[in-house]
Amino acid sequence: MDAAKVDEALIAEYLDRLYEIGRLDGGGVWRPTYSPAWQEARTVVRGWLSAAGLSVREDAVGNLFGRLAGTEAGPVVLVGSHIDTVYAGGKFDGALGVVGAIVALRALQERQPRPRRPVEVFVSCEEEDSRFICNFWGSRAMLGEIDPAEASNYRDADGIVMSDAMAEYGLEPRRIGEARRNDLGAFLELHIEQGPVLEQAGIVLGIVEAISGLNRTSVQVVGQADHAGTTPIAMRRDAGLAAAEMLLAVRSVADELGEPARATVGTLTMYPNQPNIVPSRVEFIVDSRHPDRAAQVALLEAISGRCQEVAARHGVSVSIKTLIDQPPTVMDPRLVASLEGCAQRRGLSTRRMVSGAGHDAQVVGRKIPTVMLFVPSQGGRSHSPAEHTSFEQIVPGVQVLADALTELSGAGS
Amino acid sequence: MDAAKVDEALIAEYLDRLYEIGRLDGGGVWRPTYSPAWQEARTVVRGWLSAAGLSVREDAVGNLFGRLAGTEAGPVVLVGSHIDTVYAGGKFDGALGVVGAIVALRALQERQPRPRRPVEVFVSCEEEDSRFICNFWGSRAMLGEIDPAEASNYRDADGIVMSDAMAEYGLEPRRIGEARRNDLGAFLELHIEQGPVLEQAGIVLGIVEAISGLNRTSVQVVGQADHAGTTPIAMRRDAGLAAAEMLLAVRSVADELGEPARATVGTLTMYPNQPNIVPSRVEFIVDSRHPDRAAQVALLEAISGRCQEVAARHGVSVSIKTLIDQPPTVMDPRLVASLEGCAQRRGLSTRRMVSGAGHDAQVVGRKIPTVMLFVPSQGGRSHSPAEHTSFEQIVPGVQVLADALTELSGAGS
Numbered sequence: 046m047d048a049a050k051v052d053e054a055l056i057a058e059y060l061d062r063l064y065e066i067g068r069l070d071g072g073g074v075w076r077p078t079y080s081p082a083w084q085e086a087r088t089v090v091r092g093w094l095s096a097a098g099l100s101v102r103e104d105a106v107g108n109l110f111g112r113l114a115g116t117e118a119g120p121v122v123l124v125g126s127h128i129d130t131v132y133a134g135g136k137f138d139g140a141l142g143v144v145g146a147i148v149a150l151r152a153l154q155e156r157q158p159r160p161r162r163p164v165e166v167f168v169s170c171e172e173e174d175s176r177f178i179c180n181f182w183g184s185r186a187m188l189g190e191i192d193p194a195e196a197s198n199y200r201d202a203d204g205i206v207m208s209d210a211m212a213e214y215g216l217e218p219r220r221i222g223e224a225r226r227n228d229l230g231a232f233l234e235l236h237i238e239q240g241p242v243l244e245q246a247g248i249v250l251g252i253v254e255a256i257s258g259l260n261r262t263s264v265q266v267v268g269q270a271d272h273a274g275t276t277p278i279a280m281r282r283d284a285g286l287a288a289a290e291m292l293l294a295v296r297s298v299a300d301e302l303g304e305p306a307r308a309t310v311g312t313l314t315m316y317p318n319q320p321n322i323v324p325s326r327v328e329f330i331v332d333s334r335h336p337d338r339a340a341q342v343a344l345l346e347a348i349s350g351r352c353q354e355v356a357a358r359h360g361v362s363v364s365i366k367t368l369i370d371q372p373p374t375v376m377d378p379r380l381v382a383s384l385e386g387c388a389q390r391r392g393l394s395t396r397r398m399v400s401g402a403g404h405d406a407q408v409v410g411r412k413i414p415t416v417m418l419f420v421p422s423q424g425g426r427s428h429s430p431a432e433h434t435s436f437e438q439i440v441p442g443v444q445v446l447a448d449a450l451t452e453l454s455g456a457g458s
Numbered sequence: 459m460d461a462a463k464v465d466e467a468l469i470a471e472y473l474d475r476l477y478e479i480g481r482l483d484g485g486g487v488w489r490p491t492y493s494p495a496w497q498e499a500r501t502v503v504r505g506w507l508s509a510a511g512l513s514v515r516e517d518a519v520g521n522l523f524g525r526l527a528g529t530e531a532g533p534v535v536l537v538g539s540h541i542d543t544v545y546a547g548g549k550f551d552g553a554l555g556v557v558g559a560i561v562a563l564r565a566l567q568e569r570q571p572r573p574r575r576p577v578e579v580f581v582s583c584e585e586e587d588s589r590f591i592c593n594f595w596g597s598r599a600m601l602g603e604i605d606p607a608e609a610s611n612y613r614d615a616d617g618i619v620m621s622d623a624m625a626e627y628g629l630e631p632r633r634i635g636e637a638r639r640n641d642l643g644a645f646l647e648l649h650i651e652q653g654p655v656l657e658q659a660g661i662v663l664g665i666v667e668a669i670s671g672l673n674r675t676s677v678q679v680v681g682q683a684d685h686a687g688t689t690p691i692a693m694r695r696d697a698g699l700a701a702a703e704m705l706l707a708v709r710s711v712a713d714e715l716g717e718p719a720r721a722t723v724g725t726l727t728m729y730p731n732q733p734n735i736v737p738s739r740v741e742f743i744v745d746s747r748h749p750d751r752a753a754q755v756a757l758l759e760a761i762s763g764r765c766q767e768v769a770a771r772h773g774v775s776v777s778i779k780t781l782i783d784q785p786p787t788v789m790d791p792r793l794v795a796s797l798e799g800c801a802q803r804r805g806l807s808t809r810r811m812v813s814g815a816g817h818d819a820q821v822v823g824r825k826i827p828t829v830m831l832f833v834p835s836q837g838g839r840s841h842s843p844a845e846h847t848s849f850e851q852i853v854p855g856v857q858v859l860a861d862a863l864t865e866l867s868g869a870g871s
Contacts, residue, residue: 238688239685239687239688240684240685240687240688240689240690241684241688241689241690241693242688242690245693257687259687261733271653271838272652272653272814272815272838272840272841273720273722273724273745273747273814274652274653274670274672274720274745274747274813274814274815274816275651275652275653275654275655275813275814275815275838275840276653276654276720276814276838277653277654277655277717277718277720278709278712278713278717278719278720278721279717280654280658280838283709283722285705285723285724285726286705286706286709286723288702289701289702289703289705289706290702290706292698292699292702293699293702293703293706296691296696296699299691300691304690304691304692305690306691307686307687307689307690307691308691309686309696309733309734309736310698310699310737311686311698311728311730311731311732311733311734311735311736311737312728312731312732312733313698313726313728313731314728314731315724315725315726315727317724318724318725318726318727319724319725320674320722320724320725320743320745321722321724321745322724323722323724324723324724330733332686332687332733332734334686334687400687400688401685401686401687401688401689402685402687402688403687425684425685425688425689425693427685427688428685429683
């Protein structure tokens with residue numbers, strides 16, 4: 046099979062155009078779900094889908110689909126990503142997967158205008174908690190995992206209820222069930238790595254084998270407030286010192302388990318937070334991740350055990366609560382192999398890797414064979430205007446995506 | 459010399475009365491300087507000074523003095539404390555020293571209506587930073603350490619300039635220099651310990667040998683923000699982990715130096731403080747104290763050195779700034795011995811100790827022979843409505859204060 050040839054200029058043009066939508070004065074973009082910027086992006090993308098000769102359809106939550114019919118009715122090969130962004134987001138997160146999918150599908154059509162299996166571009170309406178804390182809303186709706194009543198549960202920072210925000214764009218929450226698809230056969234998502242691994246190793250493409258399971262654990266340490274001048278150090282029950290030791294213990298646990306375990310304390314608050322008062326209470330959240338469920342659970346248990354150990358030693362009490370428990374998602378081995386084969390035929394270096402970040406693919410991949418393809422992120426930067434992947438780093442990703450789509454959709458009649 | 463006999467009922471009555479002034483609905487009192495509650499307390503105390511047969515005088519900043527004349531003109535034996543309180547302060551901090559001084563002076567007069575040296579009750583107008591951050595304003599004015607222009611430098615939380623607040627009570631900032639006293643021979647301050655040492659040791663009275671020098675040092679740690687899921691732990695420059703290790707180092711330094719060194723991190727802020735982002739920056743303040751100047755400086759240098767060591771190991775940068783550097787104040791050995799003698803004659807147990815907290819006595823003691831007398835604080839609580847010292851614990855303090863005043867003022871003609 047000849048390799049598909051992607052329109053490189055179009056990749057650049059489309060990415061530039063999307064990065065104009067939702068621009069912030071301070072740099073970066075914001076395209077929160079069900080907002081004017083989001084709608085503008087959808088309108089532009091709809092135009093691109095039509096221009097590619099695809100038949101365009103919107104579902105009940107606002108996901109867009111652009112379909113290239115196959116000689117057979119199904120199952121569908123799905124390819125895409127999301128168009129919503131975090132606040133002050135960058136040019137590539139989500140956008141690359143949408144643009145890459147459209148350009149790849151154009152290349153596919155040049156090789157085989159009518160493939161055997163239908164191929165659809167999936168433009169997910171929500172992935173980032175960009176406005177409502179309703180993570181993976183678009184892909185969850187597509188998999189039939191959302192109850193219509195759920196749209197009334199979420200409010201944005203201004204108190205607007207999600208169901209009202211949907212209605213502004215003609216979307217009816219009572220019809221959410223209609224978004225469910227039962228005809229999907231595979232899902233491919235091209236994305237920036239959002240980490241430094243590929244760049245530092247000088248590898249062109251990352252092929253994701255698993256998306257890490259994620260836990261968020263809140264830890265509250267309670268000691269006793271005392272005067273910093275009058276209380277001998279040995280008589281204190283200092284919640285700050287106990288918490289400090291717990292942070293180091295969290296790090297040790299991850300070190301002991303080794304790569305690709307992650308454990309991070311990114312948020313910590315001290316009370317009463319006065320320079321002359323021994324801290325009575327400290328609250329922090331541990332973000333821990335592992336692509337293997339057993340290791341994910343072991344990581345969590347070790348963190349909890351070590352925090353309790355530290356607390357006992359400091360004479361403080363500790364209360365540990367699970368806020369989030371998401372299991373890992375394993376990517377489809379056949380799709381992993383297919384991407385590897387396509388890259389190999391183009392002579393591109395690849396590395397199998399784990400995604401430590403969450404993606405639509407982790408939701409879809411629980412039910413449908415799924416794979417993700419990573420291109421390098423410069424300096425590992427993401428969720429920031431500093432997010433960057435050079436044009437030269439992007440093109441191989443779109444090419445391999447096009448090749449894989451061509452292979453998966455199969456030659457038509 | 460017969461021991462002076464204090465009016466125990468009056469101590470209770472006066473303390474109860476003061477604790478009615480500035481009451482907060484949530485518990486405790488607030489008597490910020492140059493406020494209605496402060497003025498009400500001064501009016502009540504003025505009445506008590508007059509009722510004790512003392513001649514009452516107010517100075518240019520609002521300190522009150524109640525004078526018992528001596529057969530000689532000077533030098534004056536001064537005794538007292540402050541009437542302003544922290545927000546939600548307790549019943550005893552400052553108040554006990556004022557009430558105790560008045561009751562002790564009444565007892566003294568019963569023994570010797572006309573002592574050789576004049577004795578004055580000092581009711582300091584400001585000690586707590588209770589409204590303006592102008593610590594020890596009353597005693598500094600009395601020592602001639604305030605430039606009249608300084609009153610324009612401070613604003614309260616509502617933006618009111620201190621000089622305007624003074625004017626509301628008829629006080630003229632341009633006359634601040636007139637508050638200066640050159641006739642003082644000794645200062646005695648009775649106070650609650652504000653720490654747990656006396657209670658835990660079962661000792662009746664603490665006799666302060668020195669007031670610790672105080673440093674406040676701001677430490678800013680700068681690392682790099684990274685995605686908590688995608689960045690391998692070994693590739694991070696985690697400002698939070700570095701700061702955690704610094705907190706433990708601060709504690710170790712104090713432990714190594716031993717009692718009565720104090721080093722506390724009571725306030726810490728993490729940035730951007732998001733659960734899924736490796737902290738890029740952490741700021742905290744170290745409160746360190748020691749009664750020996752050389753040890754105070756050594757403590758500070760060790761803390762700074764260890765923080766730099768930790769920063770280097772974590773690949774983060776650290777910037778360390780001195781916010782406050784107050785030297786220790788050594789109490790007068792003759793006055794210390796005098797208090798000890800008085801306590802001994804009453805069969806009361808005493809312990810020489812260091813004050814880790816700041817007091818008017820630390821300002822006055824730099825120029826005038828000064829001593830402080832501590833009574834136990836239950837549970838070490840202070841600066842809180844939970845502040846408590848039983849009546850049985852208070853009376854010995856006032857008795858010994860009366861005895862010492864009697865001894866120091868000397869028999870008159």
